[in-house]
């Protein structure tokens with residue numbers, strides 16, 4: 153029960169400019185019965201009924217089938233090099249899609265000759281400006297830290313998105329491209345695709361996810377170190393042999409068709425089951441078996457009560473296979 157002081161403060165309401173829907177949060181420190189600190193924060197919340205427009209300058213978004221959204225890197229004349237807008241928009245796209253009930257699966261592909269040439273080497277002015285500024289070392293350092301965290305968050309948004317993300321890669325997938333696709337759930341590529349953990353060639357350690365996620369995908373520490381220390385290209389066949397991609401295709405078109413077929417198959421399943429599966433695969437990757445099982449048990453307290461289980465059970469009981477379950481969006 154909040155104290156009188158807190159209840160009083162909670163009645164203080166106001167309209168913040170640009171916030172259409174908000175929620176008052178309060179944190180209250182207690183010392184015995186007495187509140188010793190109270191603060192109120194207005195947290196903006198996306199209107200769940202707002203129409204999703206998905207309009208971006210560096211991304212092209214389509215809805216090719218029910219429940220499926222395709223997002224394409226769309227700077228083909230720049231080899232889809234990731235400029236500052238790209239990093240921001242990737243994060244915004246995946247955060248938005250996470251809350252879009254009509255989206256159950258995402259296909260991430262790219263337009264033009266290459267999937268991506270990695271970070272846009274011609275859009276690193278912020279680094280030059282910062283390094284040349286009069287700020288002292290600690291302040292430069294803190295600004296750099298924030299930038300790296302912002303860029304990390306762009307790809308972490310892919311992993312945090314509860315909808316499965318299928319990466320369909322063609323041509324070069326360089327530097328930041330490996331970081332990005334390592335955060336995806338399923339990776340396909342064309343037979344002419346190639347990859348490089350290129351960061352050492354521009355004098356830096358890969359810092360936005362490759363060193364954290366790629367080793368857990370390929371499970372070969374010696375090879376990971378070789379690729380990350382040398383920046384050498386590795387081609388589609390090797391990417392498949394080490395388990396970085398699961399399927400190869402002779403063209404971008406056949407790859408996108410296969411990605412679409414798999415996406416539609418996933419989109420027809422219970423979204424509660426599919427999204428729960430992604431959440432738990434990610435959680436279990438980063439925790440012990442016992443912690444993963446504990447997490448799962450708590451989750452299932454609620455999710456085993458899902459309508460989807462009854463619908464799926466009735467469909468499986470129909471031996472003629474004529475009952476196709478329709479699962480509500482979440």
Ligand SMILES: CCC/C=C/C=C/C(=O)SCCNC(=O)CCNC(=O)[C@H](O)C(C)(C)COP(=O)(O)OP(=O)(O)OC[C@H]1O[C@@H](n2cnc3c(N)ncnc32)[C@H](O)[C@@H]1OP(=O)(O)O
Nearest residue numbers: 233269270271272273274300303324326327328350351360
């Ligand atoms: C806080 C930071 C977090 C993020 C870190 C991320 C780090 C990285 O991504 S490291 C990797 C950076 N990328 C590279 O080093 C890629 C270098 N490029 C290449 O290896 C080749 O260009 C590529 C294999 C991608 C394509 O080869 P292709 O023969 O098809 O094309 P090119 O003739 O080489 O290039 C065509 C024009 O594109 C320009 N270009 C290529 N890469 C980039 C890039 N990353 N950023 C900006 N521009 C790029 C290249 O200079 C050519 O330009 P022009 O001469 O004007 O035609």
